Amino acid sequence: MIKLNLISGTRIPRNLLFGVAAMIAITAGMTIYVWKTRARAAGSVETLTFQGPVAPPVAGPTEAVTLYVADDDAGILRAQPFKIPLPAGSQQRAEELLRDLVELYTSKSAPHSLSPGSQVRDVYLVDTGLAVIDINSAFAEGHRSGVLVEELTVASMVETLAANTPGITRVKFLVDGKPRETLAGHADLTSFYDVAAVQQLAAELQSRP
Amino acid sequence: MQGQEYSGLLEVLEPLGKVSAKADNKHWKLRYNDLELEFTPNETRVRINGGNFDLSSPFLMQNGRGLVPVSSLGPLLSRVLGGPVTFNPASQRIFIGNVAVHFTAQILTSQNGPALVMNFSAPVNPTIATDASKLHMSFTHDPIVSSGTQTLTFNNQAISSAIYEEGNGAAEITILGASPLFANFSSDHRTITIAAAPALSAQVPAQVPAAAPMPAATIAPTPPVAQQTPSPLAYFAVVDASHGGDDRGAALTSQFDEKDITLSLGRRLRQELESHGLTTLLLRDGDKSLSLDQRASITNAAHPVIYLSLHAASQGNGIRLYTALLPSGGATLRAFLDWDTAQASSLARSQSAVALLAKALDDSKIPVRTMSAPLRPLNNITTAAIAIEISPPASGPAGLGSTEYQQSMASSIATAMSFVRRNLGSAP
Numbered sequence: 273m274i275k276l277n278l279i280s281g282t283r284i285p286r287n288l289l290f291g292v293a294a295m296i297a298i299t300a301g302m303t304i305y306v307w308k309t310r311a312r313a314a315g316s317v318e319t320l321t322f323q324g325p326v327a328p329p330v331a332g333p334t335e336a337v338t339l340y341v342a343d344d345d346a347g348i349l350r351a352q353p354f355k356i357p358l359p360a361g362s363q364q365r366a367e368e369l370l371r372d373l374v375e376l377y378t379s380k381s382a383p384h385s386l387s388p389g390s391q392v393r394d395v396y397l398v399d400t401g402l403a404v405i406d407i408n409s410a411f412a413e414g415h416r417s418g419v420l421v422e423e424l425t426v427a428s429m430v431e432t433l434a435a436n437t438p439g440i441t442r443v444k445f446l447v448d449g450k451p452r453e454t455l456a457g458h459a460d461l462t463s464f465y466d467v468a469a470v471q472q473l474a475a476e477l478q479s480r481p
Numbered sequence: 482m483q484g485q486e487y488s489g490l491l492e493v494l495e496p497l498g499k500v501s502a503k504a505d506n507k508h509w510k511l512r513y514n515d516l517e518l519e520f521t522p523n524e525t526r527v528r529i530n531g532g533n534f535d536l537s538s539p540f541l542m543q544n545g546r547g548l549v550p551v552s553s554l555g556p557l558l559s560r561v562l563g564g565p566v567t568f569n570p571a572s573q574r575i576f577i578g579n580v581a582v583h584f585t586a587q588i589l590t591s592q593n594g595p596a597l598v599m600n601f602s603a604p605v606n607p608t609i610a611t612d613a614s615k616l617h618m619s620f621t622h623d624p625i626v627s628s629g630t631q632t633l634t635f636n637n638q639a640i641s642s643a644i645y646e647e648g649n650g651a652a653e654i655t656i657l658g659a660s661p662l663f664a665n666f667s668s669d670h671r672t673i674t675i676a677a678a679p680a681l682s683a684q685v686p687a688q689v690p691a692a693a694p695m696p697a698a699t700i701a702p703t704p705p706v707a708q709q710t711p712s713p714l715a716y717f718a719v720v721d722a723s724h725g726g727d728d729r730g731a732a733l734t735s736q737f738d739e740k741d742i743t744l745s746l747g748r749r750l751r752q753e754l755e756s757h758g759l760t761t762l763l764l765r766d767g768d769k770s771l772s773l774d775q776r777a778s779i780t781n782a783a784h785p786v787i788y789l790s791l792h793a794a795s796q797g798n799g800i801r802l803y804t805a806l807l808p809s810g811g812a813t814l815r816a817f818l819d820w821d822t823a824q825a826s827s828l829a830r831s832q833s834a835v836a837l838l839a840k841a842l843d844d845s846k847i848p849v850r851t852m853s854a855p856l857r858p859l860n861n862i863t864t865a866a867i868a869i870e871i872s873p874p875a876s877g878p879a880g881l882g883s884t885e886y887q888q889s890m891a892s893s894i895a896t897a898m899s900f901v902r903r904n905l906g907s908a909p
Contacts, residue, residue, distance in 0.1 A: 344796060347796075347797055347850070416731070417730060417731035417732070417739070418731050418792075418794040418795070418796065418870075419792050419794065419801065419803060419854055419856055419868065419870045420794060420796070420797065420801060420854075420870065421794070421796065423854050423855065423856075426855060453773075454857075456731075457724065457728065457730050457731065457739075458792070458854075458856055459854075459855050459856070460808075460855040460856060460857045460860075462857070463808035463821050463855070463860075464808050465808060465855065466807070466808055469806055469807060469808070469853075470806075472853070473806055473852065473853055473854075476852045476853065477852065
């Protein structure tokens with residue numbers, strides 16, 4: 273047995289020695305536990321990739337809007353009412369509207385699926401009635417190829433935007449801020465979409481074949 | 482330039498393969514498929530994949546364009562393309578490979594009178610124009626060459642001579658007669674028969690081939706006029722097998738790309754249309770890249786009655802028919818059409834054709850859906866233009882590659898197209 277003596281030569285009581293030893297052991301254990309937990313947390317942060325929208329989620333009162341939702345099985349567009357929170361500014365509102373639509377398409381069991389990572393980067397509203405929708409490259413690169421399936425995406429976005437944003441007469445698509453010939457080999461992205469023409473197309477696409 | 486004619490090399494190679502060019506301070510580097518060419522301004526020496534080639538005059542740079550002497554174009558292209566290239570500087574014609582088409586001409590007399598029969602070694606499609614008693618055949622895309630004398634004289638009053646000339650990238654044959662002439666194609670465009678126009682046929686509008694099935698396109702004459710008139714329609718349909726080359730289109734299955742299905746379907750459709758007497762030009766007859774603008778330009782130059790763009794999808798059933806969804810376009814200034822909305826004046830005709838085609842396919846019990854689509858080059862076509870998207874059979878997308886399914890679809894579409902032809906009317 274170890275016997276500790278103070279300089280003065282008085283003996284330390286045994287129960288005090290046990291208490292101090294127990295405290296040292298607990299402190300060491302907690303240190304090891306905290307160290308391991310910290311390392312595990314750091315590792316999991318490194319593997320995360322950001323998937324969500326760039327803008328913070330919108331909070332506040334919800335608003336009734338109509339989204340034109342594509343359905344691949346039926347090959348049609350459906351006008352569906354939704355209640356979603358929207359910001360006040362018209363540009364932010366337009367962005368949020370299309371981001372919600374794309375989020376719907378990237379969710380599991382979506383009636384018209386877009387590839388994971390598909391995003392609307394920005395929507396620009398120009399005074400002359402022009403709206404520019406800038407989608408990311410993952411949206412275009414991962415899009416399925418086909419006349420109808422691409423047309424449904426384009427018509428759904430243009431019609432949703434036009435139906436909820438007054439004054440838009442033309443829509444132009446960009447991919448990562450740059451012009452692109454087609455969405456995925458078929459739907460033309462070089463031209464401006466005339467909203468009146470797309471409304472007529474949306475009417476055609478709302479009727480079952 | 483420097484007493485020499487020069488040509489932009491990039492522009493010459495662009496239609497032939499994948500080509501790109503970049504310039505740095507000292508060199509102009511061109512990449513054609515897997516070949517690298519390095520030019521130095523004002524020098525004749527060219528590096529081609531490590532080897533040397535000498536131009537007849539120095540290479541020039543002008544506003545970023547690389548220019549080579551026209552006199553060196555033939556040998557240089559031969560080295561780049563790895564095959565025989567014949568270049569005729571006088572006529573500005575380049576033949577790549579052994580593609581020259583030869584012809585013979587002779588007068589044959591039948592009960593209908595004398596006719597000049599011209600036999601070609603490959604199918605040809607000249608632009609034909611009449612001018613009083615002359616008939617001009619201009620071969621802009623056919624590598625016609627004359628193996629003999631430039632002027633053929635026939636001891637015949639009705640058709641006295643034929644003159645062969647080359648120039649400005651084309652060959653032209655002019656037939657001289659005593660009265661208005663007309664041309665008749667046969668033997669799959671390998672034979673052209675030129676004869677005096679019957680008196681009545683001069684009164685027939687010469688826009689669309691006759692409604693009844695016919696073995697070959699008949700070029701009816703236009704009344705004699707002082708100036709050259711454009712040729713009447715030579716093709717009923719231009720069939721465009723969409724995608725091709727680097728553009729695979731949709732990946733329909735692990736085995737089939739859309740470009741493969743559209744090509745094989747296009748070939749079958751051409752055969753079926755021809756068997757119905759509907760003269761057809763297949764725009765892409767191989768796995769090659771054609772830009773959307775090229776497809777539109779070739780179609781517009783061919784002046785067909787209808788343009789059919791073929792597509793295939795892995796979803797749905799039956800056939801989907803599309804007409805152009807026209808964007809808000811620019812203004813049409815007098816004779817100049819806005820490229821993005823060139824289809825505008827033909828859209829009603831396209832929609833009529835789609836309605837007729839849908840009816841005929843529906844009668845054949847094939848599910849059909851019609852709609853508009855933002856699908857180029859429909860909006861750039863100046864005649865009736867339709868896109869046809871084939872869906873898979875009940876067995877699934879793999880069935881798109883089935884010979885029976887493709888043949889059945891091609892046959893149904895061709896039968897429906899003959900119904901369209903009978904009912905569409907001849908007005909452009």
